[in-house]
Amino acid sequence: MNNDNDRFSLQDRTVLITGGGKGIGKVYAEQFALAGARVMVADIDAPAVEATVTAIEAAGGTASGITTDIADPQSVDAMVGATKERFGSIDVLVNNASLMSSLPRRPWIEIPVDEWDRVMAVNLRGLFLCCRAVFPIMREQGRGKIVNISSSRIWDGTPNRLHYTTSKAGVVGFTRALAREVGAFGINVNAVTPGLTMSDSQIASSAASYVGESSFADRSIRRAQMPRDLVGVVMFLSSAASDFITGQTINVDGGKAMH
Numbered sequence: 024m025n026n027d028n029d030r031f032s033l034q035d036r037t038v039l040i041t042g043g044g045k046g047i048g049k050v051y052a053e054q055f056a057l058a059g060a061r062v063m064v065a066d067i068d069a070p071a072v073e074a075t076v077t078a079i080e081a082a083g084g085t086a087s088g089i090t091t092d093i094a095d096p097q098s099v100d101a102m103v104g105a106t107k108e109r110f111g112s113i114d115v116l117v118n119n120a121s122l123m124s125s126l127p128r129r130p131w132i133e134i135p136v137d138e139w140d141r142v143m144a145v146n147l148r149g150l151f152l153c154c155r156a157v158f159p160i161m162r163e164q165g166r167g168k169i170v171n172i173s174s175s176r177i178w179d180g181t182p183n184r185l186h187y188t189t190s191k192a193g194v195v196g197f198t199r200a201l202a203r204e205v206g207a208f209g210i211n212v213n214a215v216t217p218g219l220t221m222s223d224s225q226i227a228s229s230a231a232s233y234v235g236e237s238s239f240a241d242r243s244i245r246r247a248q249m250p251r252d253l254v255g256v257v258m259f260l261s262s263a264a265s266d267f268i269t270g271q272t273i274n275v276d277g278g279k280a281m282h
């Protein structure tokens with residue numbers, strides 16, 4: 024009998040996490056490190072990068088950090104170069120960074136054009152740039168995992184951040200098309216759609232009523248979604264256990280949207 028349990032292992036895998044300095048990305052970074060992975064934390068917020076790396080190292084994990092703007096090609100190339108130099112490989116890219124909590128919730132007609140453009144630059148151009156930068160390394164390795172963080176807003180059509188919702192729907196189309204283009208190189212590309220999740224920034228940027236009990240009344244599992252609820256699926260999509268899954272979008276929202 025084959026024992027396939029080691030296919031779930033993330034031991035010594037190099038995992039690059041964008042937006043890993045704060046919020047849900049920080050939880051991914053900490054948990055990957057606890058699972059034995061070597062973690063590169065990339066975030067536009069320099070003190071947050073440092074804090075996450077310090078926390079991981081204090082817990083006995085292996086991590087390095089780099090301040091990065093994923094919307095900027097040179098910054099992204101530097102991020103990927105530093106990861107390769109530090110760890111020698113890039114096995115997993117978690118495209119988690121996005122503009123979300125800093126965006127005011129307002130009617131679509133009031134969104135300034137420059138804010139629309141910045142959201143697309145970070146949430147979609149950033150995704151393209153990060154994938155483009157890791158691709159040669161993953162192709163040479165003959166394997167790689169890319170996990171793109173979308174949002175369950177795309178199932179609900181949640182209003183009041185139209186640019187954000189549009190960008191997160193774009194993440195799904197991007198995931199599907201890229202999966203077809205890189206599958207031949209042993210690279211898997213999948214997406215995750217988190218429901219409303221109680222990251223520090225989500226709580227800080229939302230009215231109490233928005234994140235209160237009414238926000239989960241229509242879930243099958245009626246409780247608040249926490250960052251750790253997302254860790255399992257992101258790790259699964261990063262491990263060899265999901266080697267035959269690509270181009271897919273997995274919804275994690277306590278059974279609100281059924282996709």
Ligand SMILES: NC(=O)c1ccc[n+]([C@@H]2O[C@H](COP(=O)([O-])OP(=O)(O)OC[C@H]3O[C@@H](n4cnc5c(N)ncnc54)[C@H](O)[C@@H]3O)[C@@H](O)[C@H]2O)c1
Nearest residue numbers: 042045046047067092093119120121124174219220222224
């Ligand atoms: N919290 C939720 O309710 C929720 C729901 C659905 C999807 N998501 C998605 O999950 C991910 C994490 O969410 P979160 O709640 O932790 O959000 P967050 O706003 O706390 O985290 C986003 C991170 O990305 C970083 N970032 C922003 N712009 C960047 C840039 N240009 N370059 C590099 N880093 C940049 C921020 O500094 C921050 O650390 C995001 O992609 C978000 O859209 C969150």
